[in-house]
Amino acid sequence: xxxxxxxxxxxxxxxxxxxxxxxxxxxxxxxxxxxxxxxxxxxxxxxxxxxxxxxxxxxxxxxxxxxxxxxxxxxxxxxxxxxxxxxxxxxxxxxxxxxxxxxxxxxxxxxxxxxxxxxxxxxxxxxxxxxxxxxxxxxxxxxxxxxxxxxxxxxxxxxxxxxxxxxxxxxxxxxxxxxxxxxxxxxxxxxxxxxxxxxxxxxxxxxxxxxxxxxxxxxxxxxxxxxxxxxxxxxxxxxxxxxxxxxxxxxxxxxxxxxxxxxxxxxxxxxxxxxxxxxxxxxxxxxxxxxxxxxxxxxxxxxxxxxxxxxxxxxxxxxxxxxxxxxxxxxxxxx
Numbered sequence: 001x002x003x004x005x006x007x008x009x010x011x012x013x014x015x016x017x018x019x020x021x022x023x024x025x026x027x028x029x030x031x032x033x034x035x036x037x038x039x040x041x042x043x044x045x046x047x048x049x050x051x052x053x054x055x056x057x058x059x060x061x062x063x064x065x066x067x068x069x070x071x072x073x074x075x076x077x078x079x080x081x082x083x084x085x086x087x088x089x090x091x092x093x094x095x096x097x098x099x100x101x102x103x104x105x106x107x108x109x110x111x112x113x114x115x116x117x118x119x120x121x122x123x124x125x126x127x128x129x130x131x132x133x134x135x136x137x138x139x140x141x142x143x144x145x146x147x148x149x150x151x152x153x154x155x156x157x158x159x160x161x162x163x164x165x166x167x168x169x170x171x172x173x174x175x176x177x178x179x180x181x182x183x184x185x186x187x188x189x190x191x192x193x194x195x196x197x198x199x200x201x202x203x204x205x206x207x208x209x210x211x212x213x214x215x216x217x218x219x220x221x222x223x224x225x226x227x228x229x230x231x232x233x234x235x236x237x238x239x240x241x242x243x244x245x246x247x248x249x250x251x252x253x254x255x256x257x258x259x260x261x262x263x264x265x266x267x268x269x270x271x272x273x274x275x276x277x278x279x280x281x282x283x284x285x286x287x288x289x290x291x292x293x294x295x296x297x298x299x300x301x302x303x304x305x306x307x308x309x310x311x312x313x314x315x316x317x318x319x320x321x322x323x324x325x326x327x328x329x330x331x332x333x334x335x
Contacts, residue, residue: 003108004101008131011108018109019116019126028091032127040092040127040144047152048091049145051082057137065180068107070203071139072114078228079143080122081207081281085226086154087216088147089209090124095141098134115141122209153285157222158242162286164306165295167208170231171259171273172201173280175266198258205281211300212283219294224285230276232315234284236329245311248327250319254303275327 003011030039042048055061055075066074076093083090095115099108112126119126124143176199208226215221223242225234231253235246255274263270286308287295295302309316315327 001105002101003099003103003105006105011105011131014105014109015112019112022120029125029127032125037128043146045148046146047088047149049083049086049088049147050142051079051145052140052142053078053082054138054140056139062181065199066203068110069114069117071137072111072116073118073204074114075139075141076115076118076143077205077207077281078279079141080118080209081205081226081228083143083145084207084209084212085224085283086145086147087151087212087221087224088145089213090119090122090143090145092124092127093119093141093143095126095129095139097129097131097140098136098138099131100135100137101133103137111137111139115139122207151216153216153221153224154241155223155225155238156241158238158244158286158308159222159288160244160308160310161289162222162308163289163292163295163304164235164246164248164284164286164308165302165304166227166231166254166282166284167211167300167302168280168282169254169256169301170227170275170280170282171256171270171277172198173205174202174277175256175259175262175273176200176202178267179262179265198256198262202279205279207281208283208300214298214300215283215285215302218298219287219291222286222288224283227280227282227284228278230278231280231284232275232327232329233278235315236313238284238286239313239315242308243312245309245314245316246306247309247316247318247324248306250317252303252305254301254305 028041030041055071061071080090116126180199223238225238227234239246250271253271253274255270259270259273266273295304316324317327318324
């Protein structure tokens with residue numbers, strides 16, 4: 001069935017039937033889908049967080065290798081990651097969808113299913129939004145969250161002498177994207193030469209929300225950001241806001257083992273993927289050196305990759321031979 005046969009309100013009713021709210025995820029929801037506004041219970045001592053992100057067909061995703069559920073997962077994950085970067089928890093989301101009238105209803109349900117799956121995974125609901133006619137598919141997600149004042153994290157708190165840390169391993173999102181783009185006409189290569197898991201970092205990213213909450217509870221973090229524009233690009237945002245510099249140690253950068261294994265098929269050195277890969281959604285943060293031992297008690301994988309310096313906006317890399325080179329600010333640029 002095409003969307004033009006179902007109509008806007010028919011689609012909304014279908015969403016409500018197909019994606020019911022589980023009681024445990026809706027304790028803060030007074031009124032959800034179906035009215036002019038959603039109504040939420042608010043805790044007076046917490047701070048509200050509000051973020052938004054958008055995806056457009058053929059700009060942010062290519063349906064020759066994305067499924068509609070992949071697109072939904074990615075759209076919601078980007079917003080959850082922003083909440084995680086501030087040390088908070090998501091509360092509720094609204095979603096605006098621009099859809100072509102010839103789009104299949106099943107495709108729309110799969111798209112919504114991806115968003116709904118991520119929302120329920122992280123304990124919140126989609127409580128409203130808008131649907132409009134568009135030549136291309138456009139997904140705009142707005143997410144409301146909250147954070148306790150003592151846990152609020154910003155980019156502007158990095159201090160000279162801080163350790164620079166990152167969760168997880170880096171490089172898979174960009175490497176996976178390049179492999180998908182170069183082999184999308186020959187998908188048989190995926191099953192033989194490549195490890196399919198490398199594609200999921202790009203297609204189905206998992207925001208580090210649970211890891212963020214462990215970090216803020218166990219460490220005194222001075223600044224944090226999620227890696228959406230690349231390690232160096234997002235580190236530079238911290239340096240700008242904090243008026244400091246950074247020294248990184250090349251042999252401490254956690255390059256994904258999958259990227260190392262596939263390096264013969266990739267266009268650049270594995271280190272470059274780790275430094276410049278966008279949409280990784282790992283957490284990049286700085287802590288006082290006193291927390292070095294506490295880092296070792298975490299359940300989350302964290303690598304100490306450098307230190308904050310007094311050379312404002314200067315990024316340096318030290319290699320294993322103790323040679324220093326200045327790094328350029330590079331990352332994803334929209335325009």
